[in-house]
Amino acid sequence: MRKFTVVTLFLMFVLSVGLILSGCGGSVSDKQVDKNSKVQEQQETPQQKTRDTVRIAIPSEPSTMDVQYPDDGNMRAVTENVAEGLLAMDGQSLKPIPALATEVTPTNETTWRIKLRQGVKFHNGSPFNADDVVFSVRRQISDELNSDIRGYWESFDAIEKISDEEVQITTKGADPNFKVRLTLLKIMNKEWVEANPDQVPLQLIGTGPYKLTEWKRGQSITIEANENYWGPQPAVKTAIYRFIEEDATRAQALKAGEIDVATNMLPEYVSDLPKVKTVDGLEFSLLRLNAIKGVMKDVRLRQAASYAVDKRALAEALYQGYATVAQGQVFKPGYIGYNPDLAPYPYDPEKAKELMAEAGYNGEKLEFVGERGRWLKDGEQIEAIAQMLRAVGFNVEVKMLSFQQWLRVLFDRERSPDMIFTFHSNDIFDADRTFGTYVYTKGPGSSYPDTLDAKIESARKEMDLEKRSQLYREIGQAIYDDPAWISLINIQDIYGMHDYVEYEPRQDMRLAVYEMKLK
């Protein structure tokens, strides 16, 4: 979730003016590098000489170290390097790979046998075994913890210990996403958690490549390489996280050489940073159209709207190219259900006008609900889209609501507006999460008829990956032809860093310090 304020926008404007005035726009010169080393000399720890420590700035302090509780990206930036799941996610292909489990095999439709890796130790030295797994899974899905993210494991029914090396999990029906769910469930140390319940929010004992060594509340978190790690030793020995909420300050801290990596950079800063790495993020913007009642019920008008919006212009003008036009769907390649045959609706105002004439559209007022400040440039996107729709003759009335009110409208099927703008991020990289939310009539955010419900339900139970993907491709095609929404753009994640940092950002937005190298 990107937080974005009017203040920041104003700041960016002022900053860019300021940068031009003070003549430090443009690329990095030698002078810049010299200045960095000057700052370095003044610092207590001469980073540049040893280069085994990376200093990372994230937007906000992690809320807690109870890795099973919150939905908190700032926490994950730290804990993904400290705690592990039974399976891990390959950061480029988005496929589950072995981690604390060596094998995960279905014995029937609802039962999974899981073989555990042997010889693994937690950071406090205690051995990892089946008891820890049983404890962690039970804790994660328990009513007592009632975690914000427990929805991921709604399908889990029970877990049993078979032996010290093996556990068995049963699900409440077929769950094709079982393996992905395991990548999100982190394993904690049973003995330690039971002995130190008060410490759980403050300290994390995991099995990962790094151990959490210090948390100066409000200031920094330090993690250090775990010399007893079961996998390959990471190249970076120590990572220090700092929390700088203001994007402009985070960029300046990078320029001043106080940090080595800055996450969540804005397109405006790119030209001013030493080096950037980008990757298509998880956030897709979409404009949900009301297919069940009102003027937009006519499929031709929904198609017309799809032709009328110039997605490329949104990506180029608002995000300076640091956004990708969505391929007629809100999935990236690699998601289960990605349909390679779809392409964005072309920008074709003439075609839009034709369809509108055909549908007999006569200037009826259309309600367009949006919000501002939750995601990067959401308000600007809304204004631009409304303008594009007006340009072909739609009579659009934009209603900007506060996030809370906007959510209420989004979830209210009975009173769906003609159009509502939202960002959507699919954290398990599986079409069910998207269709189950915005197409399925029992989903929280659907304004679509029940024509596809049966297909969504059968795909949910389909264990054969190929058949399932085929079902999702069909649904994707159906809501493309008879639009449920206009798929707009996919924002890129921008990481600012210094030249000596080598890091390829992952497709799943995880910040993996163990994949970093320092030159």
Added chain:
Amino acid sequence: MYKYIFIRLINAIIVVCGVSLLVFVLTRTIGNPVDVMLPIEASIAERVKLTHQLGLDKPFLIQLWAYFSGVAQGDFGLSWWQRQPALTVALERLPATFLLLVTSFLLAFTLAVPLGVLAAIKPKSLLDKICSTGSLLGVCLPNFWLGLMLIIVFAVKLGWFYTSGYGTWRHLVLPAVTLSVLPLGRITQMVRSAMLDQLQQQYIVTARSKGLAEWVVVVRHALKNAGVTIVTISGWELGRMMAGYTVVIEVVFGWPGLGQLVVESINQQDFPLLQALTFVIASIISLLNLVIDLTYPFFDPRIKYD
């Protein structure tokens, strides 16, 4: 005197309770933390569960009673977002804010008083014009913009100080200077006008005709009599710094204080933490007001608290 303090403390408790009640009502009518805490894609069943767990499905008065009976025992509940006792989370941020606040305030006050006095002694002189323009500029400059400009010049270009963070005096300089600009401007203006006021009084003429040295007239007589005004406005500024300006400054400079926590807890819709923060800030400001009132007799012996 003691009776007065006692009554004032009772008043302060009423004020703090009132503010807490106001925040309680507002947060619960405007916000819905469940929507913020859960991913947008969460199911309706998940939302109902969390609402129940946070106790937000209980009747409003029951929630209110639960909160105030907790506070009466010094228990503000757990912060939803940090899973820690809310009051502890709030109090551990207090030292950083105090450090910033006190440094900035002392900087502003020690500069503002002499500047205001000098401007008042010679009205319409060049010095007066510089002071007036400067203080107006200080009041008008958006402080987050100023902060960023200082970062670019002194931290990035010159490398003298740090862009952000906490720990050494070099981390403190830029946020403290930025934060002091606004109160500096305002207090200077107030000192100037209060002094101008006093210097036209009859007793000043008397004092001068007695042959007292000019500095004695200005400092011992005029400034002392202007003291009530100056202390009042300074206290007021200190309160505003605490409850307002620091928020922006702490966010811009990544300073780990209360202000940053306020922003975060609003973003996270963390009601218990928000209540604890309000309580802490309202209590401090109430006490600050009391202390200021108690200094009045020093400047004006006619004021008595009996």
